[in-house]
């Protein structure tokens with residue numbers, strides 16, 4: 126059976142996904158947002174659904190840190206920002222009664238700290254900083270550079286690049302074989318201009334400019350989800366992103382079984398069989414269908430030897446790469462820096478420093494440092510205490526007084542988060558062709574999760590939820606019914 130297109134999934138979802146002939150029993154592996162949404166839709170339609178979750182909480186990468194902070198402060202370890210175009214996320218937030226507030230990224234005072242100088246992205250400030258820009262870049266300002274090197278590039282790829290039901294056309298395919306860095310420098314960007322633009326479109330996605338596919342990046346940049354297209358309607362979940370998965374989990378109650386890591390999935394013509402760990406014992410469970418939402422960064426912990434998966438699926442499970450991201454949080458006794466909603470992109474290993482509590486009343490504040498790529502992997506090998514000290518020393522360079530105001534801190538190393546082991550998928554050269562293989566059901570086994578999204582830059586709650594809708598439709602419309 127042909128795979129539904131994104132437009133078809135959205136149309137069916139918006140009309141309430143009627144006329145589904147669902148299997149009697151389904152086991153969902155993983156209680157991240159995608160697994161929760163699949164289970165929620167199935168449970169509402171009377172299906173016998175069980176969610177097996179390896180950890181002790183629901184939400185996966187929708188994860189809010191509340192400790193060790195004082196005064197009820199909290200910070201996001203994973204997902205945070207929503208745009209009005211996050212159709213599936215907005216649908217469920219409304220349905221579950223979860224509130225929103227303005228995103229931290231709206232109205233930031235954004236500055237650079239490079240070569241030990243502080244400056245802003247406008248033309249005058251760049252000129253005063255005396256950066257070695259190419260002659261034609263000196264009058265552009267960072268916004269002008271983004272226009273010239275990014276917006277002009279994707280405009281030339283219209284309408285293919287923003288098509289809702291997009292495919293890798295011959296025109297787009299050429300960009301899947303080139304890195305982001307190549308595309309930018311071929312268009313005349315100097316290395317300094319690349320450094321200045323990077324935080325505006327890449328740092329957030331953990332991009333590795335020299336290995337990331339330019340096609341995936343351009344698709345993201347051309348979308349309303351790109352930071353370069355941010356507007357005041359961008360939002361975040363009021364009180365912390367974890368309220369979103371918790372709202373799902375409350376409705377699913379005892380259908381979710383925590384601390385039950387699945388270690389084996391098998392299938393034959395009659396059933397799918399799962400083996401999972403339950404308080405030190407191996408247990409088995411059978412179902413008509415299984416939905417695997419485990420990120421492919423952690424899927425190797427499950428044995429699929431007797432699952433009759435295609436060679437292509439095994440291959441893609443091995444090849445897909447995830448971004449490395451580390452976030453470090455420093456609780457400060459007060460806001461000792463002058464900028465409101467401060468955000469600094471630096472050329473220090475600490476990379477990005479921002480006020481992670483711009484909406485909270487204070488006086489205490491949390492400063493967050495976000496590292497990606499090799500910088501993230503470098504701090505990942507430090508002990509938790511070393512990491513805090515290392516980061517605090519660098520924050521002191523940018524914001525003198527940091528040491529005196531520091532009270533406590535913590536960090537999250539996504540590569541080391543059990544059962545997740547990466548931040549989100551980072552498409553490398555040629556990887557766009559792998560995406561349909563990730564999504565494809567194999568007999569009784571279906572695949573949801575942000576990596577199984579239609580978009581190559583899946584790292585997004587709404588794309589994870591879209592993959593859940595696609596999977597529910599697959600389950601109810603008989604896709605994947607040919608048996609192994």
Ligand SMILES: Cc1cc2nc3c(=O)[nH]c(=O)nc-3n(C[C@H](O)[C@H](O)[C@H](O)COP(=O)(O)OP(=O)(O)OC[C@H]3O[C@@H](n4cnc5c(N)ncnc54)[C@H](O)[C@@H]3O)c2cc1C
Pocket residue numbers: 154155156157158159160177178179180183184185186187202203204205206207385386387388418419420423426427450539543544545547548549573574575576583584585586587589
């Ligand atoms: C640093 C960071 C920043 C982000 N920022 C944003 C943002 O601003 N906006 C946005 O929309 N999105 C953002 N995202 C992306 C967003 O968090 C994810 O796309 C989304 O939460 C993924 O949901 P999921 O269900 O696909 O996977 P996950 O949330 O990873 O859920 C998978 C679940 O499977 C469980 N599991 C794994 N293995 C097993 C096993 N063997 N047995 C049982 N259970 C298992 C895991 O414990 C986990 O709970 C960010 C992510 C990160 C890491």
